[in-house]
Each structure stands twice: as structure tokens, then as C-alpha cells.
Amino acid sequence: MTPLREIAHARSGDKGSGANVGVIAYTPAGYELLRRLLTPAVVETYFKPMGVGVVRRYEMANLGALNFILPGVLGGASGRSLRIDAQGKALGQALLELELDVSADELKRCAGSGG
Amino acid sequence: MTKGILRIGNAQGFWGDRGDAPATLAAQQPDLDYLTLDYLAEVSMSILAAQKQRDPTAGFTRDFVESLRALALLWAQRRAGGHPLRVVTNAGGMNPRGCAEACAAVLRDAGCKGLRIGVVSGDDVLPILRERGGAFANLDNGRQLGRDLPLDALVTAHAYIGAAPIVEALAAGADLVVTGRVADPSLTVGPCVHHFGWSVEDFDRVAGATVAGHLIECGTQVTGGISTDWLNIPGTENLGYPVVEVSADGGCVVTKPASTGGRVDERTVKEQLVYEIGDPGAYLSPDATVSLLSIKLGGDGRDRVRVTGAKGSPPPPGYKVSATFRNGFRASGTLTIFGRDAVAKAKRCADVVRARLHSAGGEPEQWLDECLGANAAAPVGRQNHSEMMETVLRITVADRRREVVERFTRELMPLVTSGPQGITGYAEGRPRVHEVYGYWPCLIDRKLVTPRVECIEV
Numbered sequence: 001m002t003p004l005r006e007i008a009h010a011r012s013g014d015k016g017s018g019a020n021v022g023v024i025a026y027t028p029a030g031y032e033l034l035r036r037l038l039t040p041a042v043v044e045t046y047f048k049p050m051g052v053g054v055v056r057r058y059e060m061a062n063l064g065a066l067n068f069i070l071p072g073v074l075g076g077a078s079g080r081s082l083r084i085d086a087q088g089k090a091l092g093q094a095l096l097e098l099e100l101d102v103s104a105d106e107l108k109r110c111a112g113s114g115g
Numbered sequence: 116m117t118k119g120i121l122r123i124g125n126a127q128g129f130w131g132d133r134g135d136a137p138a139t140l141a142a143q144q145p146d147l148d149y150l151t152l153d154y155l156a157e158v159s160m161s162i163l164a165a166q167k168q169r170d171p172t173a174g175f176t177r178d179f180v181e182s183l184r185a186l187a188l189l190w191a192q193r194r195a196g197g198h199p200l201r202v203v204t205n206a207g208g209m210n211p212r213g214c215a216e217a218c219a220a221v222l223r224d225a226g227c228k229g230l231r232i233g234v235v236s237g238d239d240v241l242p243i244l245r246e247r248g249g250a251f252a253n254l255d256n257g258r259q260l261g262r263d264l265p266l267d268a269l270v271t272a273h274a275y276i277g278a279a280p281i282v283e284a285l286a287a288g289a290d291l292v293v294t295g296r297v298a299d300p301s302l303t304v305g306p307c308v309h310h311f312g313w314s315v316e317d318f319d320r321v322a323g324a325t326v327a328g329h330l331i332e333c334g335t336q337v338t339g340g341i342s343t344d345w346l347n348i349p350g351t352e353n354l355g356y357p358v359v360e361v362s363a364d365g366g367c368v369v370t371k372p373a374s375t376g377g378r379v380d381e382r383t384v385k386e387q388l389v390y391e392i393g394d395p396g397a398y399l400s401p402d403a404t405v406s407l408l409s410i411k412l413g414g415d416g417r418d419r420v421r422v423t424g425a426k427g428s429p430p431p432p433g434y435k436v437s438a439t440f441r442n443g444f445r446a447s448g449t450l451t452i453f454g455r456d457a458v459a460k461a462k463r464c465a466d467v468v469r470a471r472l473h474s475a476g477g478e479p480e481q482w483l484d485e486c487l488g489a490n491a492a493a494p495v496g497r498q499n500h501s502e503m504m505e506t507v508l509r510i511t512v513a514d515r516r517r518e519v520v521e522r523f524t525r526e527l528m529p530l531v532t533s534g535p536q537g538i539t540g541y542a543e544g545r546p547r548v549h550e551v552y553g554y555w556p557c558l559i560d561r562k563l564v565t566p567r568v569e570c571i572e573v
Binding site: 005009010011013014015016017020022024046047049050058060061062063064065067069075080082083084085089090091092093094096097098 | 254255256341342343344382385386387388389390391392393394395396407408409410411412424442445447481482483485487490491492493494495496509511512513551552553554556
């Protein structure tokens, strides 16, 4: 299993009462892989312990990026979240730990240079 | 003659950003044409409203006036040198006129006579919401104002107005434009429309400027701040604030001053492009509906990224309104638990506090205990914290009744002597009780909102 962070970088923040996470592939092959494996259902299951609602995914082929909308993920649907991360700043880092089933061969074409 | 490239910097991403950044960026980038400074987050207005209630001359971000003191000398030099710098900021908050007058006093002291300050107001729509409550459904949850929230609970209501009044102020010769609530990217769109003489209905160009504004509105977030790769970003103690070089076609190059820390590359720009967006095919601003799906990025040398191809269409018919309302009280306190079974002990501590509140007259309406260090910020993925030797227990409560929250603040610290061995980290004393402001986003018909522009001379 390969953590998402080897294939993509990310950024998250609050969006209304929920949050968004932008996931950006390091390579074009990585983007195609993410389109296939990082489905809204996978992301929704991953964030279920935080009470997320129905996850929406937008494709941004021009940036090699996927944008996920995570409604209700901040907790406190009515009023402001009591959580330490009331603004959803940590969600990108959390999602990058998601493990994906990627073959060694695929990983070679998708891995980032490490900055 | 219209210059081919307009250089716009941002040296304030939020209220609390570095106070010396405006003067520093202006000094580092002598060819800068505009400096934009963004102070207002969603609930900032409720803090400013409370200040204005105590003192009618307050209600704007004093931090800006302090920053202006440091900027003034340089500003005078720039004017004398024939390359004037103009500043556009939403520091006016609840009281743009009061902010402008405070700025004028500072500038006069600094010998900057002859400057003109444009004041943009008209964003305050609280009377309209109070009068027509039912028309303003909450965009997040569909609740009705008046029915689900009493009208007198509203504290502030401000429309995110667009670039047009900023353009008007600049056309009137303003060197400094002070606004209340405007959409963040409009602080950048205004100078572009004014400088290049675009029609406000030239939506592709306006979209390009909106993207430029979106990229710089959070300051150092596009130059390496909060990057996934942050640990490898050079010079994080001296991150450069961003500059966009906007072209007449609305495209731009994102960069930062030479000799500053940080990095501008496709990765930092992409991360900020996706920051706090919804549908990338329809990024909504009062100036245009922007598609981010046609944007192209290209390298343009070290720490320079070219951003082109944004597509624009007419903006939504209504302005977005950010309203806030009184929503009770809250308090949050922490204790550090060190030792074997730290998380189990922390959880037991939370149970103790809760049980004591229960027997003392009732638990708060909202309660959250978190064990920091044990994935509290995002409790997903593998969870096994039994081996942890240390955690910070954070308990946060909220209630409409102040006394219930106050009771909590008195029940936490007794754990220092009655809790587990190794409990520590209580030097800050009892938690403080804060007023809570709820957020009520809604839409308002543009026809009901009249942005106003006035000028005052320094």
C-alpha cells in the first residue's frame, strides 16, 4: 500500500459549514491514477469518523488536481465547531496519509520528486 | 500612457498577520504600483462591532493604522520619486470613515500632506436584514431569518461588494482606498480595472484579475506558507509576501521580492488556487463568475509562475452577505497528562469534569473533549494511542447561558490535585469565557445595496 502523499500534495480550508481539500498530483500519470482510485466514496469513507456528509468531487485536469467538498466535516452543523481544527486546516495532511493500492510500476510514474 | 504591467502586492493575509509586512514589502519591491491588505475574515466584523459598540469612533482594524505609520515615510519618498504607491485595504471594517480619519491623522503627523483617501462604504446591510428577515435564508442550512433566528440576535450583516467603488475611488485620485467588506479578490480587481481601463463587463480580463487577487489574498500562503513541502521551503523566517504582475489581457505572473525567503513554483501556486474553493468551474465573486478549469500555469524563471487563461462570465445576480449573530458563550481549557496510559487518563479526567458539572446543575449544551497528540485535529485512519506517554487534554464547552460555561471554567483546574499523577501544564490558570458569534451567510439583491465613495484629504 502507498500513502497518497507519495503521489500528490494538498491544501485544505473551511468552506461554509464544511471544508474543501484540493489534491494535486505530482505527475500526469498520477492524476489519472487519482481519478481512478480517489473516488468520492473512498474519501467519504475515510472522513466518516469525523461525521462528513455526501462528498463531492470536481476534476481540474488543467492542474492535475481534484477538489473534494466535505460537508459537515468540521462538526457542529449548527453554530461554530468546537474542534481544535475548526477551520479544516489539517484535513489535507490527514488525507495525504490515505493508503492506496498502487503497483510498484505505477508508483514510478506517479511519484513526486520530493520537492 | 497605460503601463503594460501592473505590479500588485499583498502584505496582509488576515488580521493578525505581520504588522511590519506592508512597509517591508514596499521597501523590497520599489517598482510596486499597488499594495493590497486584507484584514477581514468571516467573523472579524462581529469583533469590530463589539469594539464600535464600546466606542463609536472604533470598529476598524487599528493594526492597519499602526502599519501605516511605518509605511508613511517610504510612501512620501515614493511620491517624491515619481513612482507613487497606492494602497487598497478592507481595514475599514465596521467603520471605514473612522479608519480613514485615523489614517489621515497618522499621515499628517508623518508629513504626508496632499494625499487623498478614498472611503468605500455601503456594504452594511444590517437594517435591510432586520426589516425583511424572511427573505434571507441561511445558505448553509436553509434556515429562515426571523423564524429560526430572532432578528435582534443579529450583530452584523455586510454584503461582499465588488471592485466598482474601488475603481471609482481610484479614478477620483485616491492614494489610499479604505473599504469595509468587499470580496477579497476585488481589492486586486479594482486597481486592474482602473489602470487598464477595462470595461467591468470584460469578464475574461476581470476573471484573470480575480484569479490574481485570489492567489495573493492570503499573503504568504502562495509563497511557501502552509505548503505540503513546508519543511523544504527555504528562508521560512523571512517569507516574501506575494506580488502579481498583471498584464493588460488579465493574465499575471506570481512572484515575490528577490532576496526574500520562500518559494513560488507551480506547486505553491496550485495549492493556493484550490484553497477554499467550491466548484472550480464557477468560482463566484461579485465581479465575475470565474472558471478555473481553463487556467494554464507556466514557468517564467526562478520564483515566477505565469497564470493565464481564466474565463469569466457575469457574476451572480445577488451579493453574498456575511451576517453574524450572538450565539451564547464558550470556553476552552487544556491540561497536559504525562505518563503511562496518558490517553486513558485524559479521557477519565474529561469524564470527571463532566460528571461534576452534571451534579452541579447540568451539563453544557455543547461539549467536546479531545486528546491532542492523538490525531485530534483529524481523527481518521489508524487509531491506536495506547502507547502514548503524553497528551494534551482539551475540553471545550458552549452554552447559551454564561453561568454554565463559567461553572466549567471552575471545574477543570481542581484536576491538578485530584487527577492522575503527571498532570501538569496549568500555568495559564482558568480558561476564559468568550462570547460566541454564529455565522449566517445569505444572498441579497444587488438593487438593495448602494456602495458609496467619498474622499478625504490629508
